[in-house]
Amino acid sequence: MMDLTGLGRRVKAAAPAVARASTDQKNEAIGRAAEALVAATPEVLAANRADVAAGVEAGVSPTVLDRLRLDDRRVAGMAAGLHQVASLPDPVGEIADGWVRPNGLRVRRVRVPLGVVGVIYENRPNVTSDAAALCLKSGNAAFLRGSSGAIRSNVAIAAALRDGVAKAGLPADAVTLVEDASRESAREFMRLRGTIDVLVPRGGASLIAGILEHATVPFVIDGEGNCHVYVDESAELGMARDIVLNAKTQRPSVCNAAETLLVHRAVADRFLPAIRREMLEVELVGDEAARAIEPAIGVATEDDFAHEFLALKLAVAVVDDLDGAIAHIARYGSGHSEAIVTRDLPSAQRFTAEVDAAAVLVNASTRFVDGEELGFGAEIGISTQKLHCRGPMGLPQLTTLKYVIEGDGQVRT
């Protein structure tokens, strides 16, 4: 096994130079990294072919192979992603607030980089360049640990990025990939306290469980999105249908897709048959009340309500009222994105106040809870925890605040 401590020491040593770099320098480094990546396309694609061949041999699923597979267009897309991050505003140095104390002390809170950002991720090689760009732009060193299935691709991509960063005069170690993608290395990675300032895990339930059990470094969990759309008694049902359709089917594999439809009892017998007609490609499972109205709905298990499908499958439950919807979401929701469709102001107010989630939406699709759609540009993940940041984790969320206090010799009495 590699010595992650030694590797970590090098990333940590590189971090102050990135933290001090000007916006121009960081943009230059990201731009050079993009150029180097494009120039290295042949090497990246050769490495990727080897990863894909190994995946085919290992019997990896077509979905996973599709995520893994690169071509010229995808590499160009990764480079474009780097340039896009370079174009985003730099959060570092922003003065969040400031004030003067009665004794004359001048206090300000300044946005500063976190230091070393660790990312553990799965088979998408594009995360290597996306995460590196976001870390660099926010003044952090990127410490990356991808999966073994994409290791050759990641090594080739990281080598190109490091070249570009070095050409811009920043330390190459500011982008460091762990080349040992064993389970042990993940374990060791999440225990590099004192080296990794924040860990962003991008993966499934077993990775999250491993982090909760073993991590000693601080982390921001990019967790499950068991998102609900509640169609209220007063909803405009055409709007409700469009929103449910969009939230479920526009891109079912992502965390902000809807997984459960809650329908007010008073409109269920009109709404459920309409939904059935509009979503013939979606498997519907539901509670007894829903099935009594629409026989094409199958039986929903407890598990169907408790977890995300990430597929063209939707759980349906009929609720007596707003309280029933709020209680269902409190029981099953994962704190990601929850929507109500309603024309009733008190219902909208209560739903947004009482539902505990990163985002609550009124009369809009859950699919909007995403860094791009909210206007931040790229994101490194979507936090489902309450500490540090909640929702899309973009550049400002990769920083922290530092108190700078200036005096003229003040002492405390």
Added chain:
Amino acid sequence: MMDLTGLGRRVKAAAPAVARASTDQKNEAIGRAAEALVAATPEVLAANRADVAAGVEAGVSPTVLDRLRLDDRRVAGMAAGLHQVASLPDPVGEIADGWVRPNGLRVRRVRVPLGVVGVIYENRPNVTSDAAALCLKSGNAAFLRGSSGAIRSNVAIAAALRDGVAKAGLPADAVTLVEDASRESAREFMRLRGTIDVLVPRGGASLIAGILEHATVPFVIDGEGNCHVYVDESAELGMARDIVLNAKTQRPSVCNAAETLLVHRAVADRFLPAIRREMLEVELVGDEAARAIEPAIGVATEDDFAHEFLALKLAVAVVDDLDGAIAHIARYGSGHSEAIVTRDLPSAQRFTAEVDAAAVLVNASTRFVDGEELGFGAEIGISTQKLHCRGPMGLPQLTTLKYVIEGDGQVRT
């Protein structure tokens, strides 16, 4: 052992009522709790006498006994603390920011309570009322686990607080004390994921180590304060002397007291003898260069530089320049509060930019890094971590932000 899961369920069930309570209701609850505490003074003092007697029997140190011991004046002080928290501004409902997207979606980020705040603390019974007040005012339920040495006092205090809260029409369970103060209960407490939304540990290194190893709930570490004062070549030495004296001796037992003095080589032979004369009651230990200048300075071990003394003892090191000071702090600092005394603008700028700590101070005592002194009012701890909040953890730091997104039927294309 108690069933903490069941107890936790009750606290969690109480949290939404506190979250929804208006500022007036929360102030009423805190005010009633203060009244109930004063009314229960005889019971609280009787319980406290039993704790103190048990402590004396167990051979507990005089310092710890002093922290534990209550009298009429101290109980009145706790009640005054409750009223003071009630008078602070309510952070809940603040709109942090808001904007409109090109598609017409209206986005705002609203400050909301965390939910259930867990606090693990040691022998100071006043933390029971202080923490309860801060949690309630910020819309959270308080789940408190004090130490066995103060258990009788804490039970009596919590009973009074719960009475007051209930009289104001909020659920008594919004202030819940774990009455089992065993080591096992602490372990179980820190693993109540899904119940405790944030854990604030207030204790020593072994508690922090236990949390890093075993906690599955999110936490904010109130860690060590190994704080430095660096006296630059250009410092006004009279000001430097006052600041060092204040930072070390004004209250040596607290985390924002200075533990190490770093002196620029060019002024060390003038400054160190002056410091020796001014701090006769302080034990000085230092590196070779410091001892060569001032023979009254003893030998500093590696450990002396690495940890806080929390006592009238100061480590001294002579550094060649600003780089030496920054490197020393990077090596030994705990990320709490770091001060420079200088008249040189570039030195002040580099120190504040390059030293990585919750607070960096120029020409002021480290003792100012405290919620009261910075103008927040009371604090539940001082965070030495970078995630969520850094520095004093007052009411706003006991909240999180929620996205509220309003549309008119928008779907994603």
